[in-house]
Amino acid sequence: xxxxxxxxxxxxxxxxxxxxxxxxxxxxxxxxxxxxxxxxxxxxxxxxxxxxxxxxxxxxxxxxxxxxxxxxxxxxxxxxxxxxxxxxxxxxxxxxxxxxxxxxxxxxxxxxxxxxxxxxxxxxxxxxxxxxxxxxxxxxxxxxxxxxxxxxxxxxxxxxxxxxxxxxxxxxxxxxxxxxxxxxxxxxxxxxxxxxxxxxxxxxxxxxxxxxxxxxxxxxxxxxxxxxxxxxxxxxxxxxxxxxxxxxxxxxxxxxxxxxxxxxxxxxxxxxxxxxxxxxxxxxxxxxxxxxxxxxxxxxxxxxxxxxxxxxxxxxxxxxxxxxxxxxxxxxxxxxxxxxxxxxxxxxxxxxxxxxxxxxxxxxxxxxxxxxxxxxxxxxxxxxxxxx
Amino acid sequence: xxxxxxxxxxxxxxxxxxxxxxxxxxxxxxxxxxxxxxxxxxxxxxxxxxxxxxxxxxxxxxxxxxxxxxxxxxxxxxxxxxxxxxxxxxxxxxxxxxxxxxxxxxxxxxxxxxxxxxxxxxxxxxxxxxxxxxxxxxxxxxxxxxxxxxxxxxxxxxxxxxxxxxxxxxxxxxxxxxxxxxxxxxxxxxxxxxxxxxxxxxxxxxxxxxxxxxxxxxxxxxxxxxxxxxxxxxxxxxxxxxxxxxxxxxxxxxxxxxxxxxxxxxxxxxxxxxxxxxxxxxxxxxxxxxxxxxxxxxxxxxxxxxxxxxxxxxxxxxxxxxxxxxxxxxxxxxxxxxxxxxxxxxxxx
Numbered sequence: 256x257x258x259x260x261x262x263x264x265x266x267x268x269x270x271x272x273x274x275x276x277x278x279x280x281x282x283x284x285x286x287x288x289x290x291x292x293x294x295x296x297x298x299x300x301x302x303x304x305x306x307x308x309x310x311x312x313x314x315x316x317x318x319x320x321x322x323x324x325x326x327x328x329x330x331x332x333x334x335x336x337x338x339x340x341x342x343x344x345x346x347x348x349x350x351x352x353x354x355x356x357x358x359x360x361x362x363x364x365x366x367x368x369x370x371x372x373x374x375x376x377x378x379x380x381x382x383x384x385x386x387x388x389x390x391x392x393x394x395x396x397x398x399x400x401x402x403x404x405x406x407x408x409x410x411x412x413x414x415x416x417x418x419x420x421x422x423x424x425x426x427x428x429x430x431x432x433x434x435x436x437x438x439x440x441x442x443x444x445x446x447x448x449x450x451x452x453x454x455x456x457x458x459x460x461x462x463x464x465x466x467x468x469x470x471x472x473x474x475x476x477x478x479x480x481x482x483x484x485x486x487x488x489x490x491x492x493x494x495x496x497x498x499x500x501x502x503x504x505x506x507x508x509x510x511x512x513x514x515x516x517x518x519x520x521x522x523x524x525x526x527x528x529x530x531x532x533x534x535x536x537x538x539x540x541x542x543x544x545x546x547x548x549x550x551x552x553x554x555x556x557x558x559x560x561x562x563x564x565x566x567x568x569x570x571x572x573x574x575x576x577x578x579x580x581x582x583x584x585x586x587x588x589x590x591x592x593x594x595x596x597x598x599x600x601x602x603x604x605x606x607x608x609x610x611x612x613x614x615x616x617x618x619x620x621x622x623x624x625x626x627x628x629x630x631x632x633x634x635x636x637x638x639x640x641x642x643x
Numbered sequence: 644x645x646x647x648x649x650x651x652x653x654x655x656x657x658x659x660x661x662x663x664x665x666x667x668x669x670x671x672x673x674x675x676x677x678x679x680x681x682x683x684x685x686x687x688x689x690x691x692x693x694x695x696x697x698x699x700x701x702x703x704x705x706x707x708x709x710x711x712x713x714x715x716x717x718x719x720x721x722x723x724x725x726x727x728x729x730x731x732x733x734x735x736x737x738x739x740x741x742x743x744x745x746x747x748x749x750x751x752x753x754x755x756x757x758x759x760x761x762x763x764x765x766x767x768x769x770x771x772x773x774x775x776x777x778x779x780x781x782x783x784x785x786x787x788x789x790x791x792x793x794x795x796x797x798x799x800x801x802x803x804x805x806x807x808x809x810x811x812x813x814x815x816x817x818x819x820x821x822x823x824x825x826x827x828x829x830x831x832x833x834x835x836x837x838x839x840x841x842x843x844x845x846x847x848x849x850x851x852x853x854x855x856x857x858x859x860x861x862x863x864x865x866x867x868x869x870x871x872x873x874x875x876x877x878x879x880x881x882x883x884x885x886x887x888x889x890x891x892x893x894x895x896x897x898x899x900x901x902x903x904x905x906x907x908x909x910x911x912x913x914x915x916x917x918x919x920x921x922x923x924x925x926x927x928x929x930x931x932x933x934x935x936x937x938x939x940x941x942x943x944x945x946x947x948x949x950x951x952x953x954x955x956x957x958x959x960x961x962x963x964x965x966x967x968x969x970x971x972x973x974x975x976x977x978x979x980x981x982x983x984x985x986x987x988x989x990x991x992x
Contacts (some may be wrong), residue, residue: 258742279772311704312726317775318699318767319726322976323878332894335981336735338697339726341705347723351735358741374771380704455718496692496722498712511719517719626708630722 261639263487263601265295265472271435271586274373275466280315281327284369287468288328289363295472296483299329303361308338308348308368309590310625315371328367338454340494342538342625344368345469345593346632350492355635362475369468370588377464377589396461398627400453402506402587403433403543407455409507412546412561414455415483418446419541419564421460421584428570428581428611435465435586460542460584467588469595476640487601490618491522494632499627505629512551514632519620522551523635524642528553532635533579533616535577535580536599538592538623540583545569549577552622555598571611579603579611593623597634604638648740649859650987651852652681653955653962658821658943660846661757671753671848675713677786678749682862686715689852690745691720693736695729696750696947698766705730710753721745725791728752729849729951729982730912730973736853736871738828746858753848754947759823761844761946768976770879782841782915784977786833788886789917793835795887798920800835802936804828806916807839807941821943825988838885842914847945860902867958867962867969869901874973874983881978891984892925892972901926901970908933908960908969908985909931911954914940918979922972926984936960961989 267290269275275283284307288501292298305328312318321330321337328335352366361425370377381395407414422443428434429441449459479486495515497504516528537555539545546560554575555563563569569577578584580599583592585597600621602608613619617639623632654677662670679685692714697708706742708723716722725731729752736748756764762780792798807828814820821843825927829838852862859866875891875898896902909932913919919934928934935941937956940949950973957969967987973980 258744287866311698312767313698313704315771317771318764319975320699320771321727322656322768322876322980323770323879326878326880331878332875332891334874336731337705337726338723338725338735341708348719349977351723351738354735354738354742358738360738360741494721494723495719496711497716497719499708501717509719514719626705629708629711 259359259475261353261356261489262431262474262634264469264474264479264482264486265291265297266471266598266602267291267294268433268465268595268598270433271465271467273464273466275371280320280374281324281372283371283466284324284367284468285327287470288367289491291472294484297472297618301363302329302365304334304355304364305330306336306338306348306364307354308344309370310342310344311380314377314589316373320337326363340625340630340632342589343593343623343630343632344625345591345595346621346623347494347595347596348633349471349493349594350634351491353492356473356475362476364473366473367468367470368591368594370565370590371466372464372588373466396453396456399541400456403455403541406507406543406547410558410561415558416546416561416564417455417460417542418443420444420539420545423570424578424582424584427579427611428585430447431580434581435463456541458513462540462583462587465586465588467586469591471598471600485638487604487606487636488640489520490635490637493518495627495631499629507547508551509628511629512624512631516552519633519635529575532618532620534579534613535620535622536579536596537549537577538583538596539578540587542584545577548622576613579608579613593632597621598625601636646741646743646855647868648737648853648855649830649863649868650954650958651854651859651863651866652678653851653959654678655819655849655952655955656847657819658945660821660845662755662846663669666753667706667753668709670846671710671713671751671855672915674848674850675751678852682852683854684747689747689749690721691736691739691748692720693724693732693748693750693953695727695732696754697726697727699767700754700946702758718842728947728949728973730954730976731874733851733951733954734872734874734983737869740853740855746855748853749850750853750951751848751850752948753944755846756844756946757846781977782836783833784806784881785915785917787834787881788802789835789915790922792917792959797887798917802838803916806919808937810939810941813936817938817942819943820938823942826875836915838917842940845943845945847943847948849948849955851955863962865962865964865989866990867961870986871989872899872985874981876981880979886978889921889923889925889979889982890921892984895982895984896926901984901986902967905966906932907969908936908957908966910937910939910957911935912940912950912953912973913979914944916941926970933956950983957987961987
């Protein structure tokens with residue numbers, strides 16, 4: 256039995272900012288959905304089903320918000336699914352939508368992810384109360400900093416690598432009109448002089464808190480044939496999970512991430528990711544995760560990821576551009592962050608990434624992760640339809 | 644849709660008023676072990692895992708991430724989660740099996756309603772700007788629907804009491820149920836609904852295993868084939884809906900093929916007696932259909948598992964030969980806003 260090929264024919268996102276005080280949650284998600292429909296030149300009536308994702312309901316204080324958002328997303332009378340897989344959710348949501356088409360349940364699906372962090376307090380939402388969890392009330396940075404330190408110790412990476420990533424991503428963001436942070440006066444010295452928050456993570460090496468939404472229109476082969484603009488074709492997609500904490504867990508390079516990438520490469524016929532993949536839109540909420548994930552995803556040998564970063568390979572004009580949009584470091588509406596990575600990968604192979612377009616990008620990886628480095632979600636999209 | 648997919652195993656906890664003695668993981672583990680043992684499968688044999696739950700019941704973000712400890716997600720597994728009833732997790736798993744990327748799936752749903760006030764917690768599902776600040780609770784909203792039905796002449800209080808009595812009499816044979824046998828109809832909670840018209844507040848979990856084609860036949864003597872499954876959502880604002888009808892249920896049933904041939908059994912997720920009246924009409928169920936032989940949601944209502952349990956109960960009846968064609972229904976949101984219908988069949992005997 257063969258799967259139906261899946262194509263991305265519409266992409267829309269909001270201009271991400273720290274607080275969208277001008278719109279409700281419903282208004283914000285509708286804006287992204289509307290833009291995706293316009294891109295695909297489709298109407299609400301063309302949509303068969305809606306798949307929506309976001310990070311914890313506690314972030315906005317709305318329990319199961321798909322119920323409230325059904326009207327705003329034109330879902331009344333249609334199937335509506337709500338996915339939640341922590342930080343990887345934006346990617347997982349797109350993959351669940353993909354399955355509806357690949358399994359021939361529906362022809363055209365709207366998938367959307369969002370976070371409106373200004374409605375509440377994400378730091379509170381992430382500070383799990385004892386006795387359920389260790390009192391890591393320092394937010395996500397407090398959780399990840401020791402693992403960054405472990406990476407540095409393991410690989411001997413110089414402590415300048417993190418600031419290089421932040422400097423690159425913030426410059427890339429200047430070319431992306433939808434990015435949250437547009438720091439026109441950014442310099443490497445400014446990044447390096449920013450306050451130390453969770454040693455070795457500096458203030459300028461962390462992601463912002465954003466309000467924003469991202470939407471995509473996914474469709475089958477027939478839908479792609481009607482697309483007014485070049486579609487992005489899905490060549491492979493996978494999710495992998497492992498527990499939060501257990502003896503022997505490798506937080507620096509989790510097995511679930513390696514397995515997830517390997518599954519995607521197998522589906523897409525990628526033999527050598529470093530050679531066969533043109534660019535990577537990577538989930539890097541703290542700058543050091545770029546070299547760490549370069550190794551985890553198989554773009555570099557173990558211990559060598561930081562060398563790729565340091566040598567400029569991951570710059571926008573480098574041999575393997577990473578986080579062309581400015582990445583999570585420049586824009587972080589948490590629940591949407593994974594889908595933005597997937598959507599940016601699709602924009603690249605459609606040749607529609609504007610000023611941050613990578614010339615000749617034909618195969619691009621979109622990557623997301625979440626929880627305590629335990630949930631992974633990835634897809635590889637191409638400018639040409641999949642071979643089989 | 645060329646691939647045949649079946650429910651091949653079902654397990655549930657005893658549903659209890661409180662489970663302070665166990666964590667969510669501890670509540671879940673026996674159920675997960677139970678379904679795996681029924682099929683002889685091990686975690687490593689499962690191609691895809693999907694769960695349904697809600698952070699708001701646990702009162703903390705990312706509560707589902709802990710549940711993975713109960714599954715035994717090492718080496719890493721292909722896994723996903725819906726912040727919905729486990730019935731929708733089953734739907735996601737069904738689509739995954741349809742793609743051919745997986746042959747078996749483990750699906751579970753769980754909820755501990757006891758730590759908080761469910762009536763208050765569920766108000767957080769409502770429009771956060773215009774409705775939720777008024778804290779209209781779940782029983783009050785269901786009472787609006789019940790009164791609309793009475794005003795329309797679709798039911799009356801004695802008929803609602805009869806639904807409650809029949810459900811709990813059926814539950815007498817269900818050792819897992821929380822409320823069984825003769826239960827007094829009680830005083831008004833919110834007119835016209837009495838205690839007996841409302842579901843018990845309780846904690847519980849359920850799990851199901853799905854398998855495709857020949858794999859299902861290898862693992863189960865009489866698989867419960869999913870002939871169709873569909874779900875639909877309605878508008879959120881109660882003022883724009885006809886609360887005496889459920890067009891989303893009717894549409895989902897049509898798409899699932901429920902009206903093509905009669906069913907002998909229907910497991911309905913109707914937490915309130917009045918909602919059974921609405922669902923019976925939408926699903927065209929007459930007296931020939933055995934409705935909620937398990938006792939339904941009026942006998943046990945662990946949030947985020949109760950819908951999956953309906954599918955599991957319907958499938959289990961097919962497994963043991965008590966049904967040949969069954970309908971299972973799950974609901975989400977206030978006053979039956981979102982509804983899922985599955986049609987299950989056993990091989991001809």
